Amino acid sequence: MATKMTGAQIIVEALKREGVDIIFGYPGGAVIDIYDELYRTPEIKHVLVRHEQGATHAADGLARSTGKVGVCLVTSGPGATNTVTGIATAYMDSIPLVVLTGQVPTKLIGNDAFQEVDITGITRPCTKHNFLVKRVEDLAWTLKAAFHIARTGRPGPVLVDLPKDVQQAKTEFVWPEEIKLRSYNPVYEPHRKQVEKAYRLLEASTRPVLLVGGGVISSGAHEEVRELAELLHLPVTMTLMGLGGFPGTHEYSLGMLGMHGTYYANMAVANSDLIIAVGARFDDRVTGKVDAFAPMAKIVHIDIDPTSIQKNVRVDVPIVGDCKRALARLLEVIREVGRPAKLWKEQFKEWWEQIDIWKRRYPLSYKQDSEHIKPQFVIEKLYELTKGEAIVATEVGQNQMWTAQFYKFDRPRTLLSSGGLGTMGYGFPASIGAQMAHPDKLVLDIAGDGSIQMNIQEMATAMDQKLPIKVIILNNGYLGMVRQWQELFYDRRYSAVQFATIPDFVKLADAYGAVGLRATKPEEVEPVLKKALETNSLVLVDIHIAPEEGVFPMVPAGRATTEMILV
Amino acid sequence: MEKKHTLSVLVENTPGALARIVGLFSGRGFNIDSLCVAETLDPTLSHLTLVTHGDDMIIEQIIKQLRRLIDVYKVVDVTEEGEFVEREMALIKVRAEKETRAEVLRMCDIFRCKVVDVSPKTYTVEVTGTESKIEAVIELLRPLGIKELVRTGLVAMRREKKTL
């Protein structure tokens, strides 16, 4: 007979079996038994953060940069509620997480016990699924199911609430070989008929655009995207979440579309007769005013989640399935038909001529300034100095958009950014997760002076782990993105967008034992960035940028994407 | 165009499953006109009859969103599936004093309602039928004075195909 294990032992064993080697967490009374087990488990590296929100974003950063499931562990009550923003962030961007929360003993649940909170109730709308484990016999299965649900289909966060008595109770450990859920069977294989329909639309099209979204990253379909684009000579545009799903430096790349997308990407989409959307969910930042979105286009929409299809825009050919498989099938059909490459090229020749006119008319640009540092210039320099090879996390706001526009992401899983929820404070802890998973890679957090202060406490975590992350603060002295809206749409009434007190970031770095650097003039940018990149430690670079620089192009909210405000 | 739809939903009989469904409707701004839940022959599954309304795109979203829930096993749009039977029950406590006692009974007779509780001043009437029948009875009893009204919400079932 197998020996019995405690719930806490089962939890740690389950993590090992799932191949988890790094978790992020913060202890407390309700998880002390699990921490006791971790004490004896050197195979799992536990990263002690400074705030549970940081743990969730770090797990998320690990997940986005590796494709694995990110894991965090927190105590009941306030520990659990502190994870909510991180969970919602992962949920909106379809990132696989398993969040383990301690809970009061089962007999106390519902009694307003000390540090009790109904965390499954609170997180129901922002998790893919969640569980409250009431019997130790259910524990192993539930944990395996949690990982299974988090990583399959449309990925997402799964929370498992673990009452203290369940952690202490004993049972035999039975690890299920596989998880079968009659009510959950994501469809990976697309319908051949639908794929053929998509092909026929391509053959009939003269102005197609390939729209790459976050699903391409999560399914690892970047090779197929590239093959399709190159085979057919298709222009490719990406959502914020799709950046890196197709090389940003490729001659067929139009860059990002949408509210802060390029002029030519938005013009191409608006005038297209066919959009092949792959793993993109037609967010309102992408479509602008929906009625005016790509009025002449037929839409083929590949998505593993049927709810994404036909949610915001009407779709002509829905293809439910995994991006990678669907594109592979489409490529098969293309090869079977065997139309010569020359024909495709000719078919889209005029279209490309038109796109090139748009590209020349309004390339991505900004006005240089000899006095003020331009943020776009900083990103360009960073791109140049890192040869585009860094993993780049961003905060939220203008810093995020300048990064999306001016750092050319060539590979998937190299941009870590909170798109759907737009969580300020995401980037820095996410960069910690990424650097933990990629000790030999260069990891940057491109930050704003506002956002960085939302999880600044994690500097201590980064120092603990000796992580050489480079935090580049584009310090405009404003909550810049909000200020930009106030400038453009509220008659420059700058309400509550300037802090009276901003810490001295160089001294702050020093206080944590990190390295602080500063640039205030354009000519200082390059040497300071070089110095930062050469420093083998956490570096905070405070770059004073032109305070009222805006992000352009910009489509005002609720307007057609062709109504762009240009530089 | 807005239309009423009756959905038949099978869900895992687990804690939280119902909360997920109800939360989905409130969180996404969908409407629930009525909701009826009970165990099925298989005790691991619960059955829900849910009446909602919306245009085609909304109804499509509602059904897809329901299917997306990990606990939801099956969703059938009974309204779209062709013929179905639907029934609702109501208990109506109506004033029944000297002048109206006979009147109430007569109506019960016409609509095949049952009197399930009697007091000196009231009758409690049980009525079963389609929504429109229930509403008709309520309208007729209203002038007599309805003291209390409880409705179950609709349950529905597809008709078996009558192929010979």
Ligand SMILES: Cc1cc2nc3c(=O)[nH]c(=O)nc-3n(C[C@H](O)[C@H](O)[C@H](O)COP(=O)(O)OP(=O)(O)OC[C@H]3O[C@@H](n4cnc5c(N)ncnc54)[C@H](O)[C@@H]3O)c2cc1C
């Ligand atoms: C300040 C700010 C400004 C922004 N401006 C812009 C902007 O200008 N342009 C822009 O594009 N975004 C912008 N965003 C981001 C925007 O809010 C959305 O997050 C983003 O557009 C969504 O990207 P997506 O459509 O690729 O979807 P994601 O959220 O990445 O969703 C992925 C989709 O792929 C599907 N999927 C997942 N896995 C698979 C699989 N294996 N196979 C098939 N399908 C799969 C999912 O079901 C989902 O539908 C901005 C955000 C912020 C905070």
Ligand SMILES: Cc1ncc(C[n+]2csc(CCOP(=O)(O)OP(=O)(O)O)c2C)c(N)n1
């Ligand atoms: C947690 C959170 N609170 C508020 C907002 C709203 N918001 C979006 S961008 C922004 C300003 C960000 O300022 P900063 O970090 O300095 O970046 P900048 O835009 O100046 O580059 C704010 C307040 C948000 N996205 N997240």
Ligand SMILES: [Mg+2]
């Ligand atoms: Mg700022």
